Amino acid sequence: MSVSSNASARMVPSAPDTNSWITLETVSLVVFAAVAITLPAYASVYVLYMACLVAINVIATVGLNITVGYTGLLSIGHSAFIGVGAYAAGLAMVHLNTPLPVNVLIGGVSAFLVGLVFGIPSLRIKGVYLAIATLAAQYSLYFVFQNWTSVTGGDRGLNLPATNLFYLGDTGFYYGALILAVLACVAARNLFRTRVGRSLIAVRERDYAAEVLGINIVRAKLLAFGIGAAFAGVAGALTASFLRLVNPDQFTLMVSVFFLAAVVVGGRSSIIGSVLGAAFMTLIPDALREILSLTSPGGTANVAGLLSPLREIIFGALIVGFLMFEPRGLMGLVERLRGRKELVGSEASGD
């Protein structure tokens, strides 16, 4: 209640300088495209590796943002759906020798279906019950990955053949991941220009008003949850090809928290935000490792022990800090720097 009254105070009707905004947006887009396309020509193996990882994580983050940011459904089992996609694609590769595009499709569809299985019981109930169901997904899917040894290979996981996309080896994979990441962003952006996306936002903001307008909220939530899972599945299929290895420990609760942090840090309900958030979060652990190995006298052995708890602290602190002080995430910071003092998120409505 108190927030809604603040909202008007925070709103400064700055004259939106439309022209300069468009140019800046276009310029950054063009620069980004140029860098992304030419990257393999001059980047080191390490940089290209990180770029692939970022691209994959962008897809998963955009998916989670549709569920959490746009639709307001808390999912803390995102990594389990990435796992479903990874295993499904991995199995297809091992047994049917399928190419990457088919793997991606298989990953997306299977994660979508598994997502529905967990969504259906919980989405009929209002509130944060979905969060618990997704926790159930996290545990039960992890259990399946680990214990269905005859299919998943148990703790050892699946070893996969190399993917050779466009006959370009690693470079080919990079382009494949890049194309899919761009497609994921464009598709998500389009979605929110139309009735489907609008209805998801309506459900988040005021579910009863959405119902009066003829939106079936259970269906909308299920759809949002399924889309999020499907994006995760696509990312999972790519991860499988990229690492050539799928094992249960890639899909823990910590990984789910990682993606939640990416959504929050980038900016909920923002596609560009998801790109920023995914890139930021992917680079942080590596930057952290670099800093630690530079400053720690004990050398690398010492660093390994510190890294995992530090990562947890940083992920947590980013989530808490951004939600408290910059609810619109990096996107909000960017706009602030550009002097656009529009609404700082309109989060007046309750649950």
Add this chain to the structure above:
Amino acid sequence: MGVLLAIDDVNLSFGGVHALSGVSLDVEKGRVTSIIGPNGAGKTSLFNVISGFYTPQSGSIRFEKQELSDQAPYQRSPVGISRTFQNIALFSGLTVLENIKLGAHCQLSSGLLSSALWWGKAQREEAALSRRIDEEIIDLLDLREIRDRPIAGLPYGLQKRVELARALVGRPKLLMLDEPVAGMTSSEKQEMAGYIRRCVDEWSTTVLLIDHDMTMVMGLSDHVVVVNFGKVIASGAPAQMQEDPAVIAAYLGEN
């Protein structure tokens, strides 16, 4: 003129509170029917029963002779029922235009794939809807200046008007307005009454109206229903109601 909405012997209670007891009323097509009554009389509860949010313990609600009781709330917009809320229920993260577009949600049909591709039907549909809103609604309700502004930050009176726009854009057969002028200044009230009048005149929409402002109710309505303690205590023409002893007693009793 026929009966559009027939409410018959509806009973609704929350634990011990009888919000509605044996309420019956007919809403005639093409007319403005008003429901008045003191605070807590059960007016909003009746709207919520019509919308399907509250399930009455007994009674029937028929819309164009179809029983509504077993329809979920989201199934009532496609048959032609729309409403506004006593406490504004706009989507504050969206712009005015997007809010209004949501009012026509049921008339659009583009699916997930076409939306994601922004290709063919989805794109055409969105463009056509924007055009229709610009032509029919934006001018009718004087919303041009705020068309692309976010809801949050708009003054109260304007928000009420946007909510009316959202309820209108789907061309409902029945428009339910829950206190559309509550909390407005008297000039805003007059303005709002004018907008409602215009909708009724131009599109001959059937209106079911709740309000405490007697001037507006008496000016707009063809038929007035008075409720108190969940019961209909009188109904008839506006002028008649002002003189009805039971009605006067109900209002005096409240004071």
Add this chain to the structure above:
Amino acid sequence: MLRQFIEFSIIGIASGGMYVLSALGFVIIFKATRVFNFAMGEMMMVSAFLFLTASKTFGLHWGLALLATLGLSAVLAFLMERFVLRRMIGRPVVVLVMVTLGLGSILRGLAGLIWGHEIFQLPDFLPRAPIFMGDVLIPGKLAWSFLGVAVIAVGFIAYYRYSRAGIAIRATSADLVTAEVLGINVRGVFTMAWVLAGLLAAGAGIAAASVNGVSPQLGFVALNVLAVIMLAGLSSVGGVVIAGIFIGWLETIVGAYLGASWQSFLPYVVVLAVMLIKPNGLFGEARVERI
């Protein structure tokens, strides 16, 4: 055969006590503030470490260590409420829940930094001698920790039912605005709920650690508590007790007969099934939302 089953059942019921405590901690915060506190497990874990440090590193008598732990856990909960959640009142519930998830992650990381990732055993403060009921044997530690948990739970429920603070929390839960109008200090209620949850977390954490040891991962075990709450329905304190004991029992039986890896996942399957059949939980009542 049957005797073994009874033995496992008793062990299970006893370990369910820990679930009851932490579930009560969840419920009290939820009732007062509508927030699902995903950091509850980490609060338990930190409490267990505090107890370990107080008794082992500082060599305090276990009674003193317990008091110190209760105090520090309450302070931790108070700080979390005062400096984070208090400042976010009025924000969407999803946001608040994410914040608790973030807080949990911070606590887990801090614990890893400070105490490392081994599993530590708490000093033996509970008598080890097994207790015989007929010819059924109950491990001493478990029996005594269950007793401790039961005392705390009964005390808490009594406090919640009959004390002024408990009544204020329940009133706030029923209707925040009315509670405020009636002169209840709603912010005080929020703080109170968190502090009580901190105390419960301390009890639950020490109980859990006294049986299985403590590591930064202890909090994850406590997530099963969510299953308890779902099963009970959020509105029912009595239901939580029954559901907590049931989940403890189920987990032990499943672990004993199917293997440990089934433990963390079966409670959730039960919960999903309950959600399908009775969306408000077995003991919860449906509420008509006011529109």
